Amino acid sequence: MNLIFLGPPGSGKGTLASYLVKKTGIPQISTGDMLRAHQAHGTKLGLEAKAYMDKGELVPDSVIIGMVNERLKEEDCKNGYILDGFPRTLAQAHALEEIADIDMVVFMAVDNEIIVKRLSGRRVCPDCSGTFHVSTLDNPELCPNCGGKLIQRVDDCETTIRKRLKVYDEQTAPLIAYYREKGLLRGIDASGSVEDNRRDFENLIKA
Numbered sequence: 001m002n003l004i005f006l007g008p009p010g011s012g013k014g015t016l017a018s019y020l021v022k023k024t025g026i027p028q029i030s031t032g033d034m035l036r037a038h039q040a041h042g043t044k045l046g047l048e049a050k051a052y053m054d055k056g057e058l059v060p061d062s063v064i065i066g067m068v069n070e071r072l073k074e075e076d077c078k079n080g081y082i083l084d085g086f087p088r089t090l091a092q093a094h095a096l097e098e099i100a101d102i103d104m105v106v107f108m109a110v111d112n113e114i115i116v117k118r119l120s121g122r123r124v125c126p127d128c129s130g131t132f133h134v135s136t137l138d139n140p141e142l143c144p145n146c147g148g149k150l151i152q153r154v155d156d157c158e159t160t161i162r163k164r165l166k167v168y169d170e171q172t173a174p175l176i177a178y179y180r181e182k183g184l185l186r187g188i189d190a191s192g193s194v195e196d197n198r199r200d201f202e203n204l205i206k207a
C-alpha cells in the first residue's frame, strides 16, 4: 500500500510510521528526516532548508518535490511506502499525483494544546532516532534505547511550535478536504497514547 500520514506536527505520524516499518518492512519516507540528514551531511540542500526549518516555516515546494520524486524511484519503494510529513501543501499534493498512486490518507487529529505539551517535552536521539517525552525518562539527557545523548530539536521550542501549527492550519489543513473529496481520507483520534494510535490504525486497516 502507498499511504500518506497527514496531521499536525506532533500528532504521532513518525512514531506510528516507524512501528509499521518494523511490522511490514515497507519504508517510511519522512521529508523532515531527509532534510535533517541533508543538514547533518552539510549539503547545499540541507543548508538552504535549515533557515526555514529553524523558523518553523515550510521549505519551498520545488526543493521538497524534487527530493521526494527521487526517493520514490528507489527500489525499496516498489512494494509500497508510508509518506510521513509529505505532502504539506496543495502544490505538493498535485505533484505527487503525477508520480504516485495513493491508496489511503490517514488523518491523525489532535488538539493544539496537547501538541504544544507533547512537542515542548520531546527529546530525540541523534544516534538511534528514538523519540521520547521527558516525563517518561529517568535521565532526560540519556537515550534509554542506546545510551546516546538526547537533544531537543531547535524547532521544538514553544514559539516555534505555535508557528508550525499556524503554518499547518494555513497550508496543510486544506489537504484534509482535498483527500476527502477524492474518497481517500480516513481518520483516527490521535490525542491518546502511542498504543491507542496503533490499535486505531490497525482497526482502520481491518475495516
Ligand code: AMP
Pocket (backbone or CB within 6 Å): 009, 031, 032, 033, 035, 052, 053, 054, 056, 057, 058, 059, 060, 064, 084, 085, 086, 087, 088, 092, 155, 164
Ligand atoms: P517534521 O520533522 O515533519 O516536523 O518537519 C520539520 C520541518 O521540515 C518542517 O517544519 C519544515 O520546515 C520542513 N519540512 C518537512 N517536510 C516538509 C514538506 N513536505 N514541505 C515543506 N517543508 C517540510
